[in-house]
Amino acid sequence: MGFLQKMSFPQLVKSVLALFFLVFLFFSGSQVVSEDEMVPIWNIRSLIQQIQVQGQKEAFLLEEISSGGYSWENPLVVLDPYGVSPLSALIFFSSEQPIRVSLQLPGKNGGQDVVFSSNAFSEEHLLPVFGLFPGETNHLLLQGISQSGEKWEKEIQIPTESLSGKLENLLLSVSQGDPSRIQEGFNFLFEDDPKVAFDENGEIRWVLALPTLQPVLYDTRNGKKWFCTGNYHFGDVIIWEVSLLGRISRVYYSPYGVHHDFAFLENGNLVLLGSENGPTIEDLVYEIDVDTGEIVFELDMKTVLDPAREAPGSFPRDWLHLNALEVVSGENSLILSARHQSALIKMGYPSGEIEWILGFPEGWDNSLASKLLTPTGDDFEWPFTQHSPQILPDWDRKPNTMDLMVFDNGYGRFHRHFDEREEKKLLENPWREYSRVVHYRVDEQERTVEQVWQFGKGDLELFSDSRGDGNVLENGNVLSAFNVSNRPYTGVFLEIAPESNEVVWQVEWGNDVYCIERLPLYGSFDAVFSLGDPVDNFIPEEVIGKYVQE
């Protein structure tokens, strides 16, 4: 022990501390959390912090507005007031007399203008600005009209920063025919973060710089978007409502994760797809009461379907892989898309009673086989590993039929049993699988299904083994997203005129894609805009404490 005697006291203290530290590291090794586990924790923490930051920023903004220094001649223009929506802004000013205000941001290269009008005469004007172009000075035209018809007009310049990171070079190509045949609106994407919307020229016009999971809910009633942050399959997840400006307004918590999809029930509650951390995943449907934040209903799909049935892509833990849900209006039922059963299922909710199954007929047990729909018509093909069903309006004016648009991935159409090695062959697609957007019509009385329309059959370049979308737009065209398998990190968006199957618009994108929605940037709800409303935060205190202090 002679070396100890040779050490000075500070050296001794440091050595002892270093020894303790090493012992601590050794014994805490079993508690080391991997990065995969840490990312949801960091993301939940940053979301909770953003809610706090939002409150501070709003308080400052209200103070600035109340200074009385902003007028038509000298308006307050705040780019990205909450620090998360860099292509949005807020304009405030007072006018000497009540005026009605509108703004216009001209499009580029023949693209649509962004136009917004307040619907009332007022002396105080708070205007959200959406759809700014990145990396340039935007020239916004502001117009005012008094009750006597007197008009004013001025230009407001709003410089924005260039997009960075993975958003820099996403656009690969755009081709379009006659612009008059394209449905107006902006293309909001489902994928991981950041969430974006792009215009008809493929230019990004909205970004939300907050960590999100893939599932998205667009509330067309108020223009708000719903996202999830945290764990995907199971575990803590935060479900939150946000405006395009980046203001978070409602926040809920669940311990069941949210994978793939969620929706509003007709009672106003949220119904979500999640899992418990058990022997199976992606097979739980649950409901959150939006007034209390409590989980008020859970349905384990193992109790209503057969987890032993084998289908393309299924394996014991992920036997069902629920990837979409749609609420059937006027009925207590849901349409569920189960990728790993290659089936679309109409199920009573909350009863859990299976009403019908649209899926290939092999392997169902007797009780479920009786629920299978019978195909009619010559060209009929079953969907395989499908995504994104959309319930269409009453297409044929027959109350007993339901029309569905579905993205049929076709993974497993010809080659039913994949193992891990074979999945690598998807790039080459030796089985000549193809993906389609398909319009099915279900006759619920006759218990039959027919195929009304399809696009993509036989085009092997568009084969998308996972993900994809097809939506009918207001003008009758079909907007689709193909997550093409033979070119990794490439998505193809097509707008198709269904009467001729002509592609009227096409964008190629340098990232994986899941779903796409064509939506306006503004709605009538934006005409009444306020600041400082409290956030309906239903995250339990102990959960907030866990993430903010941990």
Place this chain on the structure above:
Amino acid sequence: MFKSKAWGRTTCLLFLLVFLWGCGSEDAEKKEGISSFFWDVHIERWETTPLLKSTQSSVQYNGVVQTVQHEQTPSEGMVFLLLDLVVEKKQAGASVFSWGDVFVEDSEGHRFSRHPNDSFLDSSDRQRMKGTSLNFGKNEGFVCFEIPEGSAKGSLRLVVLLEQQEHSLEIK
């Protein structure tokens, strides 16, 4: 060994604090600032570096975490000067804080503007101050300047033009 992660972390933190207390410098950091009628500006901390490295992670569609590495280097013979700034509007009213009026000045009087696109800071572990004008509230974050290696070895000042008057602050 430890009943909870919190206990273990507290112990670890305690040891580290003792260690830092024993080894720390005697000089407590004082934050000087620039002040005008509308604005207060001060430097929280600063650093120079020849390379910015970072890792960004996000949760993918299937729940898998994807990690992307980023690296950013300055031009030949230059280094990055990173300033963690607080820019606070202390008086509401029509005054704008413009980055065109902010410079770093070296000991020979050469002035350098903020990097024209330091958005790469977003992907580093630092919170970046947005690059467009500020007109309300308390704004915090890093900004980046590219300065010659030689300048970085001498004294540096932050120069800000506020309400038509030049203010400066030693970067130390």
